[in-house]
Amino acid sequence: MNRYFYYNVVLGTMLNLMLFIPHILVKYRYTGAISSMAVAVVIGTVLSYTFTYVIQTFPGKGMPEILYLFLPRAVVIPTLLFMAAMWFIASSIALIGYAVLINRFFNPDTSAMIVLALLCLVCIYAATRSSLSVMFMMEMGLIINTPLILFILMKSVRSENMSWDAIRTVANYWQQMPQLAPVAAASYLFTGYINFAIYNRLTPPNFRLRYRWIVPVFGTVFMLISFFVPIGFHGTETVVHYIYLWSVTSDALIMNYGFIERVIFVFLILYLNLTLIYTTSGWHQAMEFVKSCFPANKPDVDQRKVPLSNWIITSVFGVLTLLHLYFFNEKESFQFASGWLILRLFVESITVIGLFILCVRWRRASS
Amino acid sequence: MLNRISTLFADAKDLNALRIENNEMIIEIAYISSLCDESKVSDFILVPFQKEQQPFDLILERNPQFQLVHDPAMWTHIILRGFVLLSVKGKIYSLDTARIIRNETPLTQVETAILGPQLALSEDLVDSINIIRSRYPSPDLGIEEKTVGSMSQTRLMMLYDNRHVDPNVLSEARLKLQSIRIDFLNATGQLERKLNGKRSLLPTMMITERPDRIVNCLQRGKVILLMQGSMFAIVLPATFYEFMHAVDDDYDSFWMTRMLILLRYIAVILTITMPALYIAVVSYNPELFRVQLAFSIAGSRSAVPYPSFVEVFIMLFMIESLIEASLRLPKYIGSTATTVGGLILGQAAQQAGLVSSIMIIVTSVVAISNFVVPVNNMSIAIRFVKYPLIIPAIFFGITGVTVGIFALVCYMTHLRSFGKPYIRIFGPIKAHAGDIGQVREE
Numbered sequence: 149m150n151r152y153f154y155y156n157v158v159l160g161t162m163l164n165l166m167l168f169i170p171h172i173l174v175k176y177r178y179t180g181a182i183s184s185m186a187v188a189v190v191i192g193t194v195l196s197y198t199f200t201y202v203i204q205t206f207p208g209k210g211m212p213e214i215l216y217l218f219l220p221r222a223v224v225i226p227t228l229l230f231m232a233a234m235w236f237i238a239s240s241i242a243l244i245g246y247a248v249l250i251n252r253f254f255n256p257d258t259s260a261m262i263v264l265a266l267l268c269l270v271c272i273y274a275a276t277r278s279s280l281s282v283m284f285m286m287e288m289g290l291i292i293n294t295p296l297i298l299f300i301l302m303k304s305v306r307s308e309n310m311s312w313d314a315i316r317t318v319a320n321y322w323q324q325m326p327q328l329a330p331v332a333a334a335s336y337l338f339t340g341y342i343n344f345a346i347y348n349r350l351t352p353p354n355f356r357l358r359y360r361w362i363v364p365v366f367g368t369v370f371m372l373i374s375f376f377v378p379i380g381f382h383g384t385e386t387v388v389h390y391i392y393l394w395s396v397t398s399d400a401l402i403m404n405y406g407f408i409e410r411v412i413f414v415f416l417i418l419y420l421n422l423t424l425i426y427t428t429s430g431w432h433q434a435m436e437f438v439k440s441c442f443p444a445n446k447p448d449v450d451q452r453k454v455p456l457s458n459w460i461i462t463s464v465f466g467v468l469t470l471l472h473l474y475f476f477n478e479k480e481s482f483q484f485a486s487g488w489l490i491l492r493l494f495v496e497s498i499t500v501i502g503l504f505i506l507c508v509r510w511r512r513a514s515s
Numbered sequence: 516m517l518n519r520i521s522t523l524f525a526d527a528k529d530l531n532a533l534r535i536e537n538n539e540m541i542i543e544i545a546y547i548s549s550l551c552d553e554s555k556v557s558d559f560i561l562v563p564f565q566k567e568q569q570p571f572d573l574i575l576e577r578n579p580q581f582q583l584v585h586d587p588a589m590w591t592h593i594i595l596r597g598f599v600l601l602s603v604k605g606k607i608y609s610l611d612t613a614r615i616i617r618n619e620t621p622l623t624q625v626e627t628a629i630l631g632p633q634l635a636l637s638e639d640l641v642d643s644i645n646i647i648r649s650r651y652p653s654p655d656l657g658i659e660e661k662t663v664g665s666m667s668q669t670r671l672m673m674l675y676d677n678r679h680v681d682p683n684v685l686s687e688a689r690l691k692l693q694s695i696r697i698d699f700l701n702a703t704g705q706l707e708r709k710l711n712g713k714r715s716l717l718p719t720m721m722i723t724e725r726p727d728r729i730v731n732c733l734q735r736g737k738v739i740l741l742m743q744g745s746m747f748a749i750v751l752p753a754t755f756y757e758f759m760h761a762v763d764d765d766y767d768s769f770w771m772t773r774m775l776i777l778l779r780y781i782a783v784i785l786t787i788t789m790p791a792l793y794i795a796v797v798s799y800n801p802e803l804f805r806v807q808l809a810f811s812i813a814g815s816r817s818a819v820p821y822p823s824f825v826e827v828f829i830m831l832f833m834i835e836s837l838i839e840a841s842l843r844l845p846k847y848i849g850s851t852a853t854t855v856g857g858l859i860l861g862q863a864a865q866q867a868g869l870v871s872s873i874m875i876i877v878t879s880v881v882a883i884s885n886f887v888v889p890v891n892n893m894s895i896a897i898r899f900v901k902y903p904l905i906i907p908a909i910f911f912g913i914t915g916v917t918v919g920i921f922a923l924v925c926y927m928t929h930l931r932s933f934g935k936p937y938i939r940i941f942g943p944i945k946a947h948a949g950d951i952g953q954v955r956e957e
Contacts, residue, residue: 149944152951254800254914266911270918274925280952284928284939289921291940352949409805417917424921449952452931 149351150358153200153344155286156429157363160340161370162297163426165394166242166419168485170374172333174387177379182322184330185371191331191493192338193364195500199341200357202503203348205511207355210447211345211503212440218506225441231345232437234495239430240469241485243267246423248478249392253416264473268466271424275431275465276458279350280450282432289425293418300415301373303401310380318379329486332493337374338367342496346433349449391482435461516590516602520545523591530594537567543602550597552614559610560599572603581608592668615639621746625891626725628763635724636746640672643741643748647674650730655679661692664700670743671706674729679736684752684933688738691933703747704892706740710751716900718892719932721750721757728762738933752932754941759783761889782884787900787923790827791908791916793877797823799912811873818868824909826870830878831901833860838882 164170173181206214211231215224247264255263274285304310341363344351378397379387390396398415408414438461439445476484517532524530524547532545544560559580564571575581584593584600584607594600597613617639624635636643648656655677662668671692675685695709707720723729724747729739732750740749759779764772797816801809819826837856841849857879865872881901888894900923907915930937944950 149949149951151940250914255912258911263911263914266907266915266918270922270925273922277925277929280936281925281929283951284936285925287939288924288928350952352951354949407804407808410802413800413803413913417913420914420917421921424918428925450931 149355152283152287152347152350153341153357154359154362155283155290156343156347157196157338157340158294158366159286159290159422159426159429160343161337161367162294163242163422164337164370165374166245166423166426167238167336167489168245168391168482169333169336169489170378170393171388171391171482172486172489173330173375174378174393176327176330177318177384177388178321178324180321180324180327181330181334181375182319183324184326185334185375187326187331188334188338188371189364189368191497192335192367195335195497196338196341196363197360198504199344199500200360202500202507203344203351204355204357205507206348207351207353208349210347210349210436210440211499212437213349213447214503214506218510221443228437228441230495231499232434234492235430235437236434236465236468237488238492239271239427239434240465240472241481241488242423242430243271243427243469244473244481245392245485246420247473248481249395249416250420252392253395253412261470261473264470267424267427268469271427271431272459272462272466274424274428275435275462276454277432278449278451278454279347279432279436282429283347283350286425286429289421293421296414297418297422300398300401300411300418301377303403303411304377304381304397305373307381307401309400310377311383312380314384315376315380317384318376328490332490333486334371335493336489337371338363339492339496342500343429343433345499346436349447391478431462431465434465516600516607517543517545519587520590520594520600524594535561535564537565537571539567539570540572540604542571544599545594546599546612547594547597550595550614551599551612555610555612555614556599559612560601575601575603575606575608581610583607584609595668617642618746621724623724625747626723626728626762626889628725628761628766630766631762632725632727634726636726636729636741636748638744638746640670640741640743643746644672644674646726647729647733647739650726651676651733656733659689663692663695663706664697666698667700669700672741674733674739674741676733676736679734680738681736681935684738684935687933688740688751692740700742701744703740703742703745703749706742707749707892710749715930716926717755717896717930717937718758719751719753719930719937721753721890722747722892723750723890724748725762731762731765752935753937754932754935755927755938756941758888758890758893779887779889782887783897786881786884786897787904788916788920789877789881790831790901791904791919792913793874794823794827794905794908795912795916798909803913812871815873816871819871820868824905826874827877827905830864830870830874831881833864834878834882835898 173185176184202214209217212224212228215227244264247260247267250263251258251260274282277285374394378390378393381397381400382390387393395412395416399410399412401411402409403411403414435458436447439457440447472481517534521530521532527547529547529549530545531548532543534541534543536542542564544556546556563569563574581601584590587607590600590607593609597611597615598609599612601608601610617637621635621637622633634646636646644658653676657675657677657680659673661671661673663671673688673692691710695706697705697709700706703722707718707722708715711719721728721732729748729750733739737753738751740751742748759776761775764776796803797812801813804812816823833856837853840852840856844852861875861878864870865875885898886894888897904916904919904923907919909915911918927938928936
């Protein structure tokens with residue numbers, strides 16, 4: 149049971165590459181990225197420990213149900229809608245980023261709109277499934293993809309072409325004061341736990357989460373790799389020129405044996421899978437948040453017949469995502485993403501702390 | 516009674532409706548001679564009736580094989596099942612004399628194992644249950660009888676181990692069996708399709724003829740459905756992994772069988788993705804492969820005048836019709852068809868420049884790996900899965916294939932076999948930790 153929590157953590161951590169996070173960090177490499185990363189580790193760890201404390205207090209209850217326990221409807225519904233928007237935006241940024249990436253590397257002749265439409269269609273289909281199915285889907289997807297991604301990362305870390313000198317140069321800037329944008333970006337790597345706001349509905353009654361140290365350890369290792377390895381490959385100056393930093397980095401690797409020579413294709417296929425899983429999970433949760441606003445809604449974690457409302461809500465998500473790509477270009481998308489990351493840091497802290505306060509008050513009242 | 520029965524079966528020449536008498540009384544008997552074992556009729560009814568060693572109505576009362584029939588509406592049904600109806604002093608009795616033609620001691624043909632039991636289930640329910648019971652000597656074996664089919668009135672037996680079976684599965688199976696609307700039920704596959712839901716891509720129940728598999732499944736708490744007139748049983752619920760598991764895997768050398776299981780998964784992945792990947796690599800992303808390989812693929816395709824998906828459709832059409840033809844042809848001509856089609860046509864098509872030689876390899880890999888799946892109904896379902904994947908490959912190349920596979924995984928994870936998940940990691944579940952989604956809010 150514990151593993152399903154860590155699937156979410158691992159997915160969130162690994163997906164940071166798709167949300168421009170290495171690029172944001174690299175932009176601040178001389179002006180506080182490293183100290184920001186240290187701060188982010190602390191923030192991420194504290195938040196995740198607090199949040200897991202909350203969800204263990206209310207096993208089987210998602211965030212909407214917990215909120216309804218304490219707060220009046222009029223407060224809860226706007227909160228839920230806001231949460232839905234947050235989740236939807238996160239996954240849509242990743243999906244749009246990926247559609248553009250595919251357009252650039254795989255199908256340069258097709259327009260990004262059409263590729264995005266295909267991705268949206270699949271995500272709409274997948275997100276309408278029940279929470280339990282989405283969880284199983286995440287499990288299967290990660291079991292297939294993670295070993296290969298770790299293989300590529302190992303390959304990159306152990307590559308002979310990496311300049312450890314460049315890494316040391318950048319690492320020397322650790323005394324700079326942390327800044328908001330890189331802190332927000334780096335803390336994203338620890339944020340997978342927040343998915344249990346909805347998936348906590350699936351937890352069994354006496355749920356105890358163990359091995360919580362995995363969250364900071366995995367997050368930190370992954371953060372260091374995703375920040376330093378591109379610097380090692382591209383050098384301290386050129387590294388900032390790439391938005392899709394890791395795609396370019398993986399193109400610097402080759403596999404000597406086997407059918408496929410350029411690592412970038414394997415990397416892109418794996419990350420396409422991850423992005424689809426992430427978007428599915430995000431849209432599914434946003435959908436559940438929206439559905440929780442209706443008084444008649446009874447959360448059912450293993451609904452076999454997909455209700456029409458699921459299709460309607462996720463289709464709206466799909467259309468909104470397409471509209472975003474239509475109206476904004478890549479640069480604006482990037483600005484949007486970095487703004488969203490900062491907003492997310494605050495929203496998440498407030499949510500987790502708010503839930504924690506409610507939880508502590510509830511414990512006092514019941515004891 | 517006789518009058519009524521003769522009017523009901525007015526045109527049935529094989530109905531025997533007799534009125535016989537001895538010194539004591541007159542009885543009426545009716546049965547369909549073709550369905551009944553005439554020697555049984557004479558042993559149990561005619562001879563004791565004529566010998567008059569005991570009063571015949573006393574025999575009827577004392578022998579539990581004669582059962583009292585209260586409801587005249589059941590008469591036709593009883594006679595059609597191969598029973599004899601007797602009318603003695605105003606009371607109606609029935610006696611089971613059914614003679615069922617079946618395959619005698621059948622051997623496994625569909626799901627063979629080298630070092631395993633060679634006996635398969637029988638087409639007769641009683642024989643099948645005999646085979647199963649003798650292998651599963653447990654008082655916990657529960658057997659329920661059902662009838663399905665408004666016209667065929669096919670008898671079904673539901674077997675399960677009382678101690679191990681999941682009550683939710685059992686009740687869902689009962690509910691589904693009740694809700695089946697069908698006129699004629701001829702084969703187990705038909706029943707499986709009815710239970711599976713309308714347009715299901717993958718089977719969620721196993722169809723097997725092997726008693727050892729059935730006994731294994733019973734022991735693991737599964738429900739078995741046997742059907743009169745079919746030597747195959749349905750096993751439910753089933754997970755995806757069980758379809759990839761042959762019974763030999765438990766009988767043969769450990770390491771080799773593990774390797775075979777791995778090989779089956781690879782084969783399934785290949786048979787599903789190869790045609791789509793060929794299209795994607797040839798038409799969209801030749802840069803995916805290393806240069807030498809890309810060149811050799813392009814070189815072998817240089818004579819082919821049309822896009823890759825046409826080529827794929829031609830070859831898949833050929834191989835599917837070959838498989839279909841070798842299935843339909845009488846056994847003696849079957850091998851000729853495969854030789855002509857497989858060897859000669861393939862070679863000629865490549866030399867004529869209609870298809871590339873790589874495509875021939877792709878086709879044969881697809882066809883061969885398809886038959887590695889041990890359970891037949893899964894093998895046939897997987898035969899279809901490659902076609903939906905071709906369509907995104909035609910329009911989006913490698914992206915389309917990836918997205919298609921993702922959609923397939925989503926479909927599979929949403930499948931439930933009688934409430935049980937179809938594909939996930941089935942690890943040991945600690946009782947104190949519980950399982951995900953265990954509690955459902957009502």
